[in-house]
Each structure stands twice: as structure tokens, then as C-alpha cells.
Amino acid sequence: MPHLDDAYSLARWLTGNATDAEDVVQDACLRALASLESAEVAHPRAWLMAITRNAAFTWLAKNRPRDLVLAGGAEDAEIYDGASPHCDEPSPESALIEAADRSSVEAAIAALPLPFREALVMREVNGLSYREIADATGAPIGTVMSRLARARALLIDRLGRGSL
Amino acid sequence: MSENEKQDRALLLQADFDQELDAAGAMKAERLLAGDAFARGDRERLDALRRTLRRHAAREAAPETLRTRLLAQMESSNGRGRIAADFRRPAPPSWRIYAGSIAATIVVTLGLQHLVEDLAAPDRFMSYVVAGHMRSQISGQPVDVASSDQHTVKPWLASKLPLAVTVVDLAAEGFPLVGARIDIVGATPVPTLVYKHREHLVSVAELQLRSVNYPEVPALRMIEGYPVVVWKEKHRTYAAISDLPPAELEAFVVAFRRAASKIESAPARN
Numbered sequence: 001m002p003h004l005d006d007a008y009s010l011a012r013w014l015t016g017n018a019t020d021a022e023d024v025v026q027d028a029c030l031r032a033l034a035s036l037e038s039a040e041v042a043h044p045r046a047w048l049m050a051i052t053r054n055a056a057f058t059w060l061a062k063n064r065p066r067d068l069v070l071a072g073g074a075e076d077a078e079i080y081d082g083a084s085p086h087c088d089e090p091s092p093e094s095a096l097i098e099a100a101d102r103s104s105v106e107a108a109i110a111a112l113p114l115p116f117r118e119a120l121v122m123r124e125v126n127g128l129s130y131r132e133i134a135d136a137t138g139a140p141i142g143t144v145m146s147r148l149a150r151a152r153a154l155l156i157d158r159l160g161r162g163s164l
Numbered sequence: 165m166s167e168n169e170k171q172d173r174a175l176l177l178q179a180d181f182d183q184e185l186d187a188a189g190a191m192k193a194e195r196l197l198a199g200d201a202f203a204r205g206d207r208e209r210l211d212a213l214r215r216t217l218r219r220h221a222a223r224e225a226a227p228e229t230l231r232t233r234l235l236a237q238m239e240s241s242n243g244r245g246r247i248a249a250d251f252r253r254p255a256p257p258s259w260r261i262y263a264g265s266i267a268a269t270i271v272v273t274l275g276l277q278h279l280v281e282d283l284a285a286p287d288r289f290m291s292y293v294v295a296g297h298m299r300s301q302i303s304g305q306p307v308d309v310a311s312s313d314q315h316t317v318k319p320w321l322a323s324k325l326p327l328a329v330t331v332v333d334l335a336a337e338g339f340p341l342v343g344a345r346i347d348i349v350g351a352t353p354v355p356t357l358v359y360k361h362r363e364h365l366v367s368v369a370e371l372q373l374r375s376v377n378y379p380e381v382p383a384l385r386m387i388e389g390y391p392v393v394v395w396k397e398k399h400r401t402y403a404a405i406s407d408l409p410p411a412e413l414e415a416f417v418v419a420f421r422r423a424a425s426k427i428e429s430a431p432a433r434n
Contacts, residue, residue, distance in 0.1 A: 004234070008226035022230045029234050091205055094212035105220040123182065124217045130184050145175050152178070156209050159216065 003045045004029075006126050007052040013121040014056040016110050020063070028055035043135070049128065050136040053118060060114075092160020100159040108158045116151035119144055177203055181210050289349050289371065290394070290403060294387050296347035296356060297367040297405045306365050307343030307358050317344045321355045329355045329370055330400070332423035339366065339416055359416065366406040366416055382417050384410055393417045397424070 007028055011021035028051045041047045100108075109117060118137060122128040133148075134141045173196065179185050180193035197203050300306035309320040314331040321329045321344055333341055339359040347356045347369055359366040382395035391410035394403045395417065404420070406413045 004226045004231065005223060008230065009223045012224060013221065018227070022227070022233075025226065025230060026234060026237070030237070033238060091209060094205075094208045097209060097212040098216055100216050100220070102220040105216060109221060121221075124214065125221055125223050127223075130179070130182070145178065146171075148182075149174060149178050152210060152213060156213055159213070160209070 003048045006045060007048050009125050010049060010052050010118075010121055011056050013109060013125060014053070014114070014118060015059065016106075020059065024056045024059045025052065027059065028052040031055060043132070046128065046132040046135050049122065049126065049132070050138075053136055092156060094160075096161070097156055097159045104159060108155050111158070112151055112154060115139075116147050116154065119147040120151035120155070123148055173203075174206070177206060178210070181207060290387055290392060292349040293347065293367070293369045293371075293403045293405055294390055294392065296345075296349070296369065297365075297390065298388075300345065300358070300367065301365065301407075306345065306367075308345040310343040312341045312343075314341060317341065317357070320344065321346075325353060325355055327355060327370075327372070329357075330424045330427055331357060332420060332427060334359060334416070334419050334423060337416075337419040337423075339419060361406075361408060361412065361416065364406055364408045366404060366408065366413065368402055368404045368420065371401040371403060382414065382421075384414060386410075395421075397421075398428075 004025070007025050008021055011024040011028070012018060015021050015024055028048070031054075032048055032051050035051075109120070112120065115137075119133055122133045122136065123130075128136070130141050130144050130148075133139075133144045137144065139147070176185075176189065176193055177196060180190055180197075185193060197207060309317060311317050311320075312333075312335070314333050318329060318331040321327070321331070324346055329344075331341070331344070335341065339361050342358040342360045342365065344355060344357050346353050347367075348354075349369065349371060352372060354369050354371055356367050356369040359368070378396045378401050379394060380396050382393045384391055384393050386392070387405075390405050390407060391413045392403060392405045393413055394401070396402075402420075404413060404417055406416070408416070
């Protein structure tokens, strides 16, 4: 089963924990298997990522509908704040960002609105290209880029302020 | 610098950081970085974030348990559709499941039996064809109408059965027409042509019965010690039987089919 680790990692960060990720991946693989018979797949990894992502959204809608409501709000935030926030406060020290421990990284990622989180995870965890992320999420490349920028800015902001 | 320009610049630098730029774009980003201390600070933070994520949010291998579960699932879904969809949370089997599966088994078995009977129809009907041929030999009266003239045999059959039977003369091939009789196959009267080869008789029954299991190309089999060849034409199904050696019966079938296809495709004459 190629790309299973990718699918699992994506599900792991979208749902926020390992047990739920297994359910999502299992569901995704069933869907993938079912659609394999009808379609030819040009980019298997991006294809499986898209299916996993959709399976994760279905799972979230069923088990944690509140997360998805937040996702709707995120699009507004995008329009309001633009791609990268330039606040008046001084930018955080990169040393602080690097000093962040595992639990604060987990919490910071979990706190990201879903569209930002999935763009960030696909890029930083799975190493997908902008084009692949756009294909998997169904968003235009420009949107992917600004979501990614927003996600990173939020993480830098949160992690750079230490344990505040 | 306008807000929009700022944004575009930030996205360009990010794309450079993600190595998504072509050479021209990368050069532009390089220049921006060289001339702007803020941009360099942003780049440093992006690098720091990436290192932190590598350390604490790396791509993980899927657990072995998940892998085995998926493999098992795929195997079972290959064979039995998606029945296995729900073994992620195995419930203790209850009597309901057993009762249900027994009922399902009964239904499936009955359905299958019916299906098998239908599929086995050729075999079921072949015994009638064989019996008809045997009886014709024992009684010493293999034909109801004795004529070597196809223009006698065909009208005779037409007067008995509402069918346009293809009658061919194979005397030139060494199988002179002897005549025809009507056999009962199942509960259906079917026209049977009789040909002679040396002292042997060949019966050719034209079957009206439908079954998916008739072979498209002539297939030889032995029934009760007789060679029987069954085949399907566009609108008819035939069974030829004889006490000839199988190879000679097959030669007969080849000749019969060739002559019959000539008649079927010929322009209207009689």
C-alpha cells in the first residue's frame, strides 16, 4: 500500500489524534479501492491525499461539527487579514520558535482553522507542492498560497511568544 | 508600499522558501532578500518554524495494526464486495446474525439451484436429443419423411411446425439427406434432419430452447457413448449426434454450417 504513511499523517493532523486517524484512513482506503475500478489515476499520491482529506472532512462533520463551523469563519478571516499579518508588535525571535516543545506545537496546529491546517500539513508534513495541494483541496493555487502564509504566520506568532 | 504589494511580496518570498519558483522568480526573491532586512527576518522565522515542525510534527509511519487491518479488508472486499466495511468495530456476534446468515444461505442456495438448472439446460436437453437418436436407430425408422430432396423435406417440416427450417443437401460432401423427423425435447417438438454417411446416420436437431450455456463455436462432447456436437448460429441452436467417429461428425458439422450459411445469406429464391 503505497502512500499509506502520507494518508495516515494527514489524517493524524487533520483529526488531531492517532485513533481517529486510523478510522479516517480506513474509510479513505475503502473509497479509494471502490473508485479504483472506475478511474485511472495519474497522480496516485495527490489522489489518495484528496480522498483522505475528504474522508477526514466527512468524519469531522459527523463527529466534530464544531471544527467545520470554524472552517467557515476562516475564509472570512482570510479576506479580512490578507495573506500575511503585519502587526505593529515586533516579530518573534526565531530562537523562541525553535525552542517550542512538542505539546505546544501540537496545540498550535490544532488551533489552526481547518483550511489553514490542511494546507500547512500537506506542505510541511507531507511535502506536497502547491499544485498538488490545490488539486487535493480543490482550491486555486493563489488561495493555497495565502492559506499557507496565514497558517505559518499564526504558528510563528503563537510559538514565538513562548508559553503565553 | 501598498497593502497589496506587501502581500504579493510576502507570497513571492514564501514561494521561494518552498522552492516553487522558476529561475527568474528565484532571482527576484534573492534580490528582495538581499535588500530587505525585514524579509531576511521573515525568512529566518520560516526556517525556524520548519525545523520545529520537522522535529515535532514529522510524517509518521502508519501503525502496523492499521496496515494489517487494511490488507485483510482489501482481500475480503476483493472477493465479497464491501461486506468488510464494518469490521473496524467488531461487535460480538449475536443469534440475530446467525439467524440472518442461515436465512440468507437458504435464499442464495435456492436461487443458485434455479440458476444452475437454467445454465445446465443444454445438458438437460441433450439427453432428449440422444434418446431421439437412439430410438430412431432401434425402431429402424429414423425419419418421418423419407426424402433426399431438400425441397420435399422443408415443406413437410413447415407443415408440421411453425418454423422455417434450414435444410441443406450435403450429398456432394458424402452426407446425403435421408429425411427428417420430429423429436420431442423437453416438452417441445423440434425438427430433426437425418443424414447418412456410409451406413451411419447423423441426426441434427434444431433447438428452439434458449440458454446462455450453448457454445458459440461447435463443441464436441460424449454423451452415452455418442459424440454430440452443439453449436449456436445467429438465430438457431443445433445439436448433431451420430455413431460416427467424433472426427467425422465434426467434419459433418463443418460441411453443414458452410452449406447452411450459404442458404441463410443467399438472396431469396424459394
